[in-house]
Amino acid sequence: NAGVTQTPKFQVLKTGQSMTLQCAQDMNHNSMYWYRQDPGMGLRLIYYSASEGTTDKGEVPNGYNVSRLNKREFSLRLESAAPSQTSVYFCAGFSNLMSYGYTFGSGTRLTVV
């Protein structure tokens, strides 16, 4: 039981390059989330998906797109990376069943140069 798995763990991009951060969960979460973590800023919500087939913007969506491919997978895409997107990205899933709460992935540390 892997929980919430993010790939890659580390990535360096050049300004203007694109990439997709992958997130997959095997906990039957209906809802999934992408947050970014920056020093002194806490975690800020980028996008979320309340259920398969739906996505909504969070607090800081500019420069990002998401896809909820199926119930298990929720990917985050940077179409044209900018240095301001240097951050640690966390995917999370939510369950309202017995464990009620969020489960976080281990994070992707992205540097844009």
Place this chain on the structure above:
Amino acid sequence: AQSVSQHNHHVILSEAASLELGCNYSYGGTVNLFWYVQYPGQHLQLLLKYFSGDPLVKGIKGFEAEFIKSKFSFNLRKPSVQWSDTAEYFCAGGYSGNTPLVFGKGTRLSVIA
């Protein structure tokens, strides 16, 4: 808009000292509150959560938090900290169901021998 505030950015304590980290929220109605811990280089892990009932919530590793509705507060406490408690602590709040959590900016705790 809903918000969560953490008053202390960095707290330094000696081992065996008592800990209290402040958290205030600005939600109306029924709110779910959480405390997460992030050890260096790791992802967020749930310490404890409050939904309803007894306002004193006990979590893992000897942590507890008290929900005081009149003060809109959910402070985290531990009677005696250990060096291994060195980490960053995040308070988070959300409404019932799968609405996204809003995180505070975090408090870094350093425990020295």
